[in-house]
Amino acid sequence: NAGVTQTPKFQVLKTGQSMTLQCAQDMNHEYMSWYRQDPGMGLRLIHYSVGAGITDQGEVPNGYNVSRSTTEDFPLRLLSAAPSQTSVYFCASSYDRWSPQHFGDGTRLSIL
Amino acid sequence: AQSVTQPDIHITVSEGASLELRCNYSYGATPYLFWYVQSPGQGLQLLLKYFSGDTLVQGIKGFEAEFKRSQSSFNLRKPSVHWSDAAEYFCAVGPTDSWGKFQFGAGTQVVVTP
Numbered sequence: 280n281a282g283v284t285q286t287p288k289f290q291v292l293k294t295g296q297s298m299t300l301q302c303a304q305d306m307n308h309e310y311m312s313w314y315r316q317d318p319g320m321g322l323r324l325i326h327y328s329v330g331a332g333i334t335d336q337g338e339v340p341n342g343y344n345v346s347r348s349t350t351e352d353f354p355l356r357l358l359s360a361a362p363s364q365t366s367v368y369f370c371a372s373s374y375d376r377w378s379p380q381h382f383g384d385g386t387r388l389s390i391l
Numbered sequence: 392a393q394s395v396t397q398p399d400i401h402i403t404v405s406e407g408a409s410l411e412l413r414c415n416y417s418y419g420a421t422p423y424l425f426w427y428v429q430s431p432g433q434g435l436q437l438l439l440k441y442f443s444g445d446t447l448v449q450g451i452k453g454f455e456a457e458f459k460r461s462q463s464s465f466n467l468r469k470p471s472v473h474w475s476d477a478a479e480y481f482c483a484v485g486p487t488d489s490w491g492k493f494q495f496g497a498g499t500q501v502v503v504t505p
Contacts, residue, residue, distance in 0.1 A: 283434075312493075319400065321481060321497040322435075337492065369434060376486040377442070379425055380493060382434035 281305050285370050285383035292360045292390050300355040300386050302370030310373040311353040312380065315339065315366040322369065328353055329376070360390045393418045395484050397496035404472050405504050412467040412499050414482030424465040425483040426456055429498075435481060441465060452476070477503040 286301045304311065312327040314337075324337030326345040334345050342364060344356040353372075357364060367387050371380040394417045404410050416422055423442050427435040439450025446458040456467045465482060479500050485493030 314495075319497060321397075322495040324492060327492060371435075377423055379437045379440050380435075382427075382436070384432075384434045 283370055283372055283381050283383035285368075285386050287386060288384065289387050290389070292357075292388065294360060294362060294390060296357075296360050298357050298360065300357075300368055300370075300388070302353045302355065302383060303351050304353075304370075304372040304381070305351065306372060306374070306381065307350060308372035308374050308381070309350065310376060310378075310380075311347065312337070312371045313343070313345065313353070313355045314369045314371065315364075316369060316385070317366050325355065325368075357388075362390045364388065365390045393422075393484060393494050395482050395494050395496040397480075397482055397499050399499045400497070401500045401502070403502045403504060406474055407471050410467075410469045410472045410476070410501065412480050412482075412501070414465045414467065414496060415463050416465065416482075416484045417463065418484055421460075422484045423486065424456075424458060425485070425493075426450065426454070426465075426467045427481045427483060428452075429479045429481065431478070438467070438480075472501075472503055474503050474505075477501055 283304045309330045313325040314322040323339050328334045328347040367385045369385050370383045373380045396415045425440045426438040429435045438454050441448050441458045479498045481498050482496040
């Protein structure tokens with residue numbers, strides 16, 4: 280049972296570069312979310328999706344883009360990386376809006 | 392607006408001693424409440440959840456939490472801490488809107504000393 284799989288686990292980018300953080304779940308969950316974790320700030324919601332083809336913004340969406348073409352995958356795109364986007368990124372999924380979320384192991388991203 | 396507050400950023404506890412982590416929430420309706428644990432370099436793992444019913448809920452790893460509506464609190468407890476309990480703990484409330492968004496607290500770092 281893979282659960283929620285995030286790739287890559289680590290990444291270093293230069294300012295201005297773009298990249299995609301991958302997230303896949305094999306539990307047939309409708310709800311998926313992206314969070315960033317920064318020291319002392321807990322988890323802040325970037326974008327989320329309530330099903331294939333449906334996405335919406337969270338607390339801190341600027342500089343990020345998402346799409347949900349399948350139930351399984353929910354990639355997060357950094358359009359033009361900035362040092363302020365240095366963080367640990369977590370993808371999560373849940374069966375429905377009331378269920379606990381299952382988290383991936385995170386992607387540690389550094390922007391130089 | 393909904394919010395979750397964890398008043399203690401950092402707690403140090405001796406191995407074998409009891410542990411209590413505080414969580415206060417602001418929410419208009421009866422909330423769904425969760426506690427998660429994050430070990431270094433790992434994702435978040437669910438410890439326990441409260442939806443309704445008995446206000447004292449049992450979780451994994453010997454943890455329990457008590458929901459107190461009058462105090463808007465959902466404190467996490469463990470009677471005897473083990474060194475492996477050193478981690479960061481997050482309280483969460485959700486869903487906070489019709490779309491199913493969850494709100495997380497800032498976390499409490501627990502250090503266990505010998």
